[in-house]
Amino acid sequence: MIEIKKLNKSYVIGKNSLHVLKGIEVSIKKGELVAIMGSSGSGKSTLLNIIGMLDNYDSGSYHLDNVPIKDLDETKAAKYRNQFLGFIFQSFNLINYKTAIENIALPLYYQGISRDERQKIAFEYLEKVGLGDWSEHLPSELSGGQKQRIAIARALASQPKVLLADEPTGALDSTTSEEVMALIKKINKEGKTILVVTHEHEIANMCNRIITLKDGVIVTDIQTS
Amino acid sequence: MLFNKDSWKEIFDTIKKNKLRTFLSGFTVAIGILIFIILFGLGNGLENSFKTFFTDDKVNTIRLYPSSTTIPYRGYESQRRIKFTNSDLVDFQEKFNSRIEDIVVRNTFYFQMKYKERANNYSIRAVSPGHQEAELTIIMKGRYLNEGDITNRKKHAVIGRLVAEDLFQDEDPIGKYIFGSGHSWKVIGVFQDEGGDREERNLYVPYTSMQKIQKNNDEINQMIVIYDKNMSYNESLILEKDLESYIKEKKFISPDDNRGVYISNTGEEQENSRQFASVLSIIISFIGIGTLVAGIIGISNIMVFVVKERTKEIGIRKAIGATPNSIIAMVLQESIFITMISGYLGLVVALIILNGIGDNLMDKYFISNPYIQTSNAVWATIILIFFGALAGYLPARKAAKIKPIIALRDK
Ligand SMILES: Nc1ncnc2c1ncn2[C@@H]1O[C@H](COP(=O)(O)OP(=O)(O)OP(=O)(O)O)[C@@H](O)[C@H]1O
Ligand SMILES: [Mg+2]
Numbered sequence: 001m002i003e004i005k006k007l008n009k010s011y012v013i014g015k016n017s018l019h020v021l022k023g024i025e026v027s028i029k030k031g032e033l034v035a036i037m038g039s040s041g042s043g044k045s046t047l048l049n050i051i052g053m054l055d056n057y058d059s060g061s062y063h064l065d066n067v068p069i070k071d072l073d074e075t076k077a078a079k080y081r082n083q084f085l086g087f088i089f090q091s092f093n094l095i096n097y098k099t100a101i102e103n104i105a106l107p108l109y110y111q112g113i114s115r116d117e118r119q120k121i122a123f124e125y126l127e128k129v130g131l132g133d134w135s136e137h138l139p140s141e142l143s144g145g146q147k148q149r150i151a152i153a154r155a156l157a158s159q160p161k162v163l164l165a166d167e168p169t170g171a172l173d174s175t176t177s178e179e180v181m182a183l184i185k186k187i188n189k190e191g192k193t194i195l196v197v198t199h200e201h202e203i204a205n206m207c208n209r210i211i212t213l214k215d216g217v218i219v220t221d222i223q224t225s
Numbered sequence: 226m227l228f229n230k231d232s233w234k235e236i237f238d239t240i241k242k243n244k245l246r247t248f249l250s251g252f253t254v255a256i257g258i259l260i261f262i263i264l265f266g267l268g269n270g271l272e273n274s275f276k277t278f279f280t281d282d283k284v285n286t287i288r289l290y291p292s293s294t295t296i297p298y299r300g301y302e303s304q305r306r307i308k309f310t311n312s313d314l315v316d317f318q319e320k321f322n323s324r325i326e327d328i329v330v331r332n333t334f335y336f337q338m339k340y341k342e343r344a345n346n347y348s349i350r351a352v353s354p355g356h357q358e359a360e361l362t363i364i365m366k367g368r369y370l371n372e373g374d375i376t377n378r379k380k381h382a383v384i385g386r387l388v389a390e391d392l393f394q395d396e397d398p399i400g401k402y403i404f405g406s407g408h409s410w411k412v413i414g415v416f417q418d419e420g421g422d423r424e425e426r427n428l429y430v431p432y433t434s435m436q437k438i439q440k441n442n443d444e445i446n447q448m449i450v451i452y453d454k455n456m457s458y459n460e461s462l463i464l465e466k467d468l469e470s471y472i473k474e475k476k477f478i479s480p481d482d483n484r485g486v487y488i489s490n491t492g493e494e495q496e497n498s499r500q501f502a503s504v505l506s507i508i509i510s511f512i513g514i515g516t517l518v519a520g521i522i523g524i525s526n527i528m529v530f531v532v533k534e535r536t537k538e539i540g541i542r543k544a545i546g547a548t549p550n551s552i553i554a555m556v557l558q559e560s561i562f563i564t565m566i567s568g569y570l571g572l573v574v575a576l577i578i579l580n581g582i583g584d585n586l587m588d589k590y591f592i593s594n595p596y597i598q599t600s601n602a603v604w605a606t607i608i609l610i611f612f613g614a615l616a617g618y619l620p621a622r623k624a625a626k627i628k629p630i631i632a633l634r635d636k
Contacts, residue, residue, distance in 0.1 A: 054544060054630040074626065075548045082546025093541045093633060097242040110546035115231060
């Protein structure tokens with residue numbers, strides 16, 4: 001599903017260049033649930049953003065479902081993101097003036113799906129994350145765990161091939177974290193490929209595979225089950 | 226995308242749920258248009274009053290009054306009173322024949338006129354028939370004085386509308402006799418004058434008749450030269466100079482004497498008022514352009530602010546699949562929609578206010594019937610909407626171009 005070879009990425013700040021990812025080699029198959037770990041600044045988010053086409057890379061290659069992803073223009077990147085990818089962020093990134101169901105329906109709007117259809121699909125996913133009764137609530141009226149579940153529903157609604165989560169439980173307490181991880185695991189069981197960036201070992205241990213980064217290099221890549 | 230029903234629904238949704246933003250940009254445009262139209266309209270109203278005040282006599286005339294000399298000249302002492310006579314009139318007319326239409330006589334008197342028991346004091350203008358054109362007197366009833374009245378020294382009178390009201394009330398004045406200065410005068414006409422009430426309290430009688438009852442003299446106190454309508458202002462100044470030197474020579478007045486004969490050119494007044502009117506309209510245009518520019522700056526600032534406020538939202542939308550074009554379309558559609566609606570509202574409200582003002586500000590501020598040409602109002606609205614859209618487009622394009630990851634980081 002994801003095929004990355006000799007990937008390099010540097011950030012240029014003024015005259016200095018910061019080499020963040022140094023020759024990453026990784027291959028992720030369909031249906032895997034992968035945790036990406038590593039200390040702060042090791043390049044986890046950078047890698048995830050490149051996989052998510054939110055950012056571009058300098059050299060190497062990256063194929064998503066056999067499609068080469070390199071130097072996409074914004075219009076094409078937007079299409080691919082919409083078709084292939086679902087994002088879950090640490091800070092949820094819900095649109096604050098839209099209700100739960102409207103947030104979930106938004107990716108479908110960009111897929112050109114009709115309003116009624118959007119509403120129907122969005123509601124299905126709302127039920128799936130267990131928030132069927134909260135459809136008309138604004139994000140500000142929801143708890144952190146609820147917001148994250150709405151964000152997961154939104155990521156799923158467009159039926160992406162890969163789900164990318166950057167510290168999805170980073171802003172949540174441990175009980176809520178476990179609930180959210182349980183949901184992510186359930187979605188993975190249904191066949192979705194998922195990448196989770198995390199600091200927490202408990203979270204990582206719920207995954208099938210743990211990749212550890214250090215200074216932009218993969219130091220360990222362990223299959224847990 | 227732009228004409229897609231669903232995308233409009235999305236826009237309405239956004240507008241409804243972001244009331245402050247909608248209000249801010251809508252309010253700026255509406256107020257901008259409102260102030261523009263009202264200021265412009267008031268300016269036009271000021272111009273209106275100005276025109277009615279200063280451009281009453283549409284005929285260009287030069288007035289000649291004899292007075293006393295102040296410098297001794299050719300054996301004459303100073304303080305000599307200059308007189309115009311009937312023969313001077315004939316001379317002047319012959320001399321300047323080619324450049325003038327007519328020279329009119331106006332000798333003014335003030336005495337009581339009486340009809341039955343009703344009496345009042347009026348100014349009596351003893352004139353020649355050409356005076357009607359010089360003063361733009363409008364006959365309501367009967368006729369004006371004619372050459373026959375002059376030659377035969379008829380005791381005829383053409384009376385002002387208000388004189389007729391005073392003395393005759395509901396009676397028909399024509400053919401009736403009024404009494405004044407020891408003589409009876411037959412009313413042959415009633416006139417009105419756009420110069421106002423004061424003008425309509427005058428009476429016109431033949432100057433020859435007045436001369437006859439004034440011990441049969443031949444004096445003329447004022448001559449009004451009506452010159453060719455096609456004459457330019459500068460040509461009229463030359464005519465004025467020529468008249469002055471001709472009269473001074475004929476009457477033995479020193480060329481250096483500022484008195485002796487007094488000459489005033491109404492063309493000069495008109496030239497002054499014409500210049501003043503054009504200055505006024507330049508000022509009005511400046512005020513108009515100024516308000517428009519202020520409105521444009523206002524809406525631009527708000528659009529920049531709006532897009533900045535939405536940067537994160539734009540990042541989120543892009544992460545879940547919005548293309549740059551759809552982002553630009555979203556911002557543009559929203560801003561055009563809001564500015565169109567509010568621009569239209571501002572336009573309508575402003576026009577209602579202008580209409581409501583009407584002549585209410587006339588007494589205190591000399592503003593009558595403020596108005597704005599529809600095309601000016603519509604153009605101003607279009608300009609504001611256009612700049613509102615442009616002001617939205619530029620930051621939207623910038624926001625649509627940046628990588629979503631950067632937009633998302635923006636807190
Ligand atoms: N846009 C950027 N411009 C410059 N430097 C950046 C940028 N984004 C990240 N970096 C730097 O790149 C390095 C890797 O950042 P990254 O966010 O990938 O780390 P991370 O492993 O996700 O850390 P954390 O656990 O703290 O989230 C860091 O040193 C960071 O300062
Ligand atoms: Mg990170």
